[in-house]
Amino acid sequence: MKAIVIEQFGGQDVLKLKEVPEPQPGEGQARVRLEAIGVNFIDIYHRTGLNPNPLPFTPGSEGAGIVDAIGPGVKEVKIGDRVAYAMGVGSYAEKAVMPAWRLVQIPESINTHNAAAVLLQGMTVEFLLRGAYPVQRGESILIHAAAGGVGSLLVQVAKNIGAFVIGTVSTEEKASLARKAGADEVILYTKQDFLEETRRITGGKGVSVVYDSVGQTTFEKSIGCLKPRGYLVLFGQSSGAVSPFSPSLLAKGSNFLTRPSLGHYTSTREELLQRANEVFGWVKSGVMKIRIDSTHPLEKAAEAHARLESRTSMGKILLTT
Numbered sequence: 534m535k536a537i538v539i540e541q542f543g544g545q546d547v548l549k550l551k552e553v554p555e556p557q558p559g560e561g562q563a564r565v566r567l568e569a570i571g572v573n574f575i576d577i578y579h580r581t582g583l584n585p586n587p588l589p590f591t592p593g594s595e596g597a598g599i600v601d602a603i604g605p606g607v608k609e610v611k612i613g614d615r616v617a618y619a620m621g622v623g624s625y626a627e628k629a630v631m632p633a634w635r636l637v638q639i640p641e642s643i644n645t646h647n648a649a650a651v652l653l654q655g656m657t658v659e660f661l662l663r664g665a666y667p668v669q670r671g672e673s674i675l676i677h678a679a680a681g682g683v684g685s686l687l688v689q690v691a692k693n694i695g696a697f698v699i700g701t702v703s704t705e706e707k708a709s710l711a712r713k714a715g716a717d718e719v720i721l722y723t724k725q726d727f728l729e730e731t732r733r734i735t736g737g738k739g740v741s742v743v744y745d746s747v748g749q750t751t752f753e754k755s756i757g758c759l760k761p762r763g764y765l766v767l768f769g770q771s772s773g774a775v776s777p778f779s780p781s782l783l784a785k786g787s788n789f790l791t792r793p794s795l796g797h798y799t800s801t802r803e804e805l806l807q808r809a810n811e812v813f814g815w816v817k818s819g820v821m822k823i824r825i826d827s828t829h830p831l832e833k834a835a836e837a838h839a840r841l842e843s844r845t846s847m848g849k850i851l852l853t854t
Contacts, residue, residue: 537625563630563633567596573653575594596649619656656812662694673741680714692715749774768794826847
């Protein structure tokens with residue numbers, strides 16, 4: 534079978550299509566014949582070595598397809614099931630073996646492309662809004678990259694909860710998308726100082742929480758946007774890792790900082806299914822609308838990474854087999 538293999542950390546050119554042996558499921562595992570594969574920033578962190586995996590490896594943490602083989606002791610799925618998963622490794626391939634407990638059934642109303650487009654980012658949104666900081670109706674919140682894959686979904690669900698949503702974006706086109714997703718106010722950070730604008734919009738009070746997937750270039754000003762005892766939820770670093778800082782930076786408002794990971798919020802099958810089913814429910818009800826930016830054949834994985842790293846994408850990027 535064909536798979537993308539990374540033999541050394543580096544740029545997009547290290548994503549090499551190779552012929553590799555078909556993986557066989559072991560105890561408690563199932564094999565998925567993949568139809569759609571989600572492309573995420575964590576894949577870039579793995580590729581560059583920022584979050585390294587042992588070399589060589591096949592990247593990719595999200596996929597959807599059909600179970601075509603199961604190992605001993607598997608009770609969660611059966612051959613022929615339509616399933617999706619997130620937080621695995623090895624998805625940039627025609628087939629992948631995953632722990633069966635991490636596979637979730639795809640509802641009949643959702644196709645595999647949409648399942649691959651929504652599961653990881655959708656569950657991220659669910660745990661950010663329900664777990665990392667439980668947003669309440671009427672609270673003011675700030676979402677960076679509000680037209681991006683996670684950002685646009687965050688806006689949609691936060692508005693459904695009843696929050697007052699401020700979003701930051703880089704272009705007028707993205708501002709339009711953020712407004713369509715439901716943002717009450719949109720800050721064009723390439724032309725406006727988002728700290729000053731957030732303070733102005735909130736009458737100097739600040740926001741209850743900032744959801745920051747950008748990292749290095751937004752970190753300190755994000756803290757400045759918080760009201761006293763507000764939360765900075767740092768869940769990504771698309772602009773680079775945050776530089777070392779003194780905890781006294783949080784003292785001005787007795788603020789809180791968390792750096793959460795989806796893996797810690799889906800550590801049991803019960804929790805995984807609860808979050809996944811919530812996401813699928815949002816999709817079916819129309820609360821969460823999936824926007825696919827582009828699809829690329831597996832052999833064009835480098836092209837997909839270039840699209841994501843350009844920060845011009847407006848929705849989910851997929852690979853297809």
